[in-house]
Amino acid sequence: MPNEQDTISSFLARVEERSRSFIGYPASKDFNYEELFPFLHYNLNNIGDPMSTSHCDMHTREFEQYVLQFFARLFHAPQNDWWGYMTHGGTEGNLYGLFLARELYPGAMVYYSEATHYSMQKNIHLLGMPSIVIRCRQNGEMDYDDLEQIIQHYRHKPAIVIANIGTTMTEAKDHVPMITNILKKYAIRDHYVHCDAALAGPYLALLNHDNFDFRFGADSIAISGHKFIGSPIPCGVVLVKKSNKDRISRSVSYIGSYDATIAGSRNAIAPLFMWYTISKLGKEGLLQRALQGIALADYAIEQLRNVGIEAWKNENALTVVFEKQSKTLCSKWQLASDAEWSHLICMPGVTREQIDDFVADCTMAKKEEEVVLEF
């Protein structure tokens, strides 16, 4: 029976090896949080509301507040009317946004596009809300005509619209002003727009190419922390309007704090990770990372097209979409695929060498396929 040390070293070697071909999922790879590892010797827990105090001092709330403040500014949250917390990932942030919307507008209809992440449907089901799926355009963006048509039919109901700021498969962005214009046109005053900005939210805002933030009509925004910022443990941020949130809080004497979060006990290490990267790189450093990723994605498209593989991407996207590749290739490069397409994502830390190696593999697979067809 191998002891723990042997198991650890052989598993670590495997992880290291597989990380070299990890270009199919949206996770930045350029972090190093070694300096923060000593905190993993303690029982840290950010249970409850990050903005309030507690009897329990084993937390990292100051760091969490720093992270929240950073994103509140980045997304132009109303200055004295925002609240948020660090979640265990994008799904929890989306669940929180939806929950808040349901509390504000009971009986509302939820609208979301067919390119929406599958977890949204799970969340909607959990919350027991009625919903309608909206068609997508070819690039994965919501079909606003379809949205308008359907909203016309349900003018008697409050409307909750989910906007995708970077869909899972093609990184398409739904246009929040287009959505709010439709809501305005049909005089649907009781409405709520939640942005699932898990992937693209942070860098679109850094690029000043956001048209989804609080200025444009978002009532809440959820992002992932382990995607663009980078973290070895999934985490996220959800931001909402404080006045809305205050309606669903609940005072609890046990932790000496108001708990408005879904999770209760919360990872207190992730806020340190987020703080570290944001503080080290600053807005400018983060922006440069985004620009490098976009440039690398353009490069990948060029290389794929050069070898005769159809490839494309949405504007400002890190996600490169291309003809679905073979099972072997998808497995080696850990590529996510749907019926028609595969994709790779040029997250910070993905290198030009990896793209070259991948394209070389595609070329070889294509040649083998042609040989087979010739026979």
Added chain:
Amino acid sequence: MPNEQDTISSFLARVEERSRSFIGYPASKDFNYEELFPFLHYNLNNIGDPMSTSHCDMHTREFEQYVLQFFARLFHAPQNDWWGYMTHGGTEGNLYGLFLARELYPGAMVYYSEATHYSMQKNIHLLGMPSIVIRCRQNGEMDYDDLEQIIQHYRHKPAIVIANIGTTMTEAKDHVPMITNILKKYAIRDHYVHCDAALAGPYLALLNHDNFDFRFGADSIAISGHKFIGSPIPCGVVLVKKSNKDRISRSVSYIGSYDATIAGSRNAIAPLFMWYTISKLGKEGLLQRALQGIALADYAIEQLRNVGIEAWKNENALTVVFEKQSKTLCSKWQLASDAEWSHLICMPGVTREQIDDFVADCTMAKKEEEVVLEF
């Protein structure tokens, strides 16, 4: 402006200092996961169902499966009919159990005692389920007469009963056979028992003092990993009957895996932590830790009583309940309190010296109070 390194070292010193008086919350302190820190350089994520395979290889599912298997055996889950996953904490496990129960029995009434953790009410509200709060006995255990009285009134509805296996304040245990007997007596066939065993589940089972597991009528059990096992990051385990779970799964092509979890993206480091402790200590080592904690709790009661402070505990509990202490003392020792009582918890890693120091502080505070009263 301090740089990141200065901020880290001063914060680390503060955490170290505050950890010395951390006896009020249920978190084991005797872990050292240093050997596993190298994994924090990678993008690990246990997204989706831990039992299935995925295109994405950056996960620790084997370790998660080991942990699940360990607890499935410990809690006598039906051999070929169990399923589970590692959650981000007790709350998510309870939410999953409740969700499953709601799907199986739409329109059911949820019964839970007034000593139930506040997050349960939050979960019930999230899921939009009707519920009734049951009175408690003085020790924090459910008043079964009250449960019986109320269930009589609602015989026409399926029943979902939450059993607390270690309440937050007094670590009281609800008796699952008593609950199932009541359900049987009134012939409520459509019933579901979920055990919130966050705190006490693991060691009660190790002590062979469990009367809450699958053999006794539990349909699902949720535990915390950062409590008795110990982890610097909140985590947990939820176990259910596989046949029940299969009814709420959903296939998703994106991650090449069935996702039946609430969270979606999941912490893949926590399973390594859990595996490490379980594998290193084994059942016997874990049992010894529990026995030491119980002995220390007995010692704490003796010491508190010696200085004239009323103190008591439930059977097999690590939680010592005593007269509510002053704000200063609660703040220094990070004690959770309700209107009447404070408590400390003799989790693995709490030392006799800490108990002695705490009792000395209590004695001093008591004397000061007496001096004030004399004047």
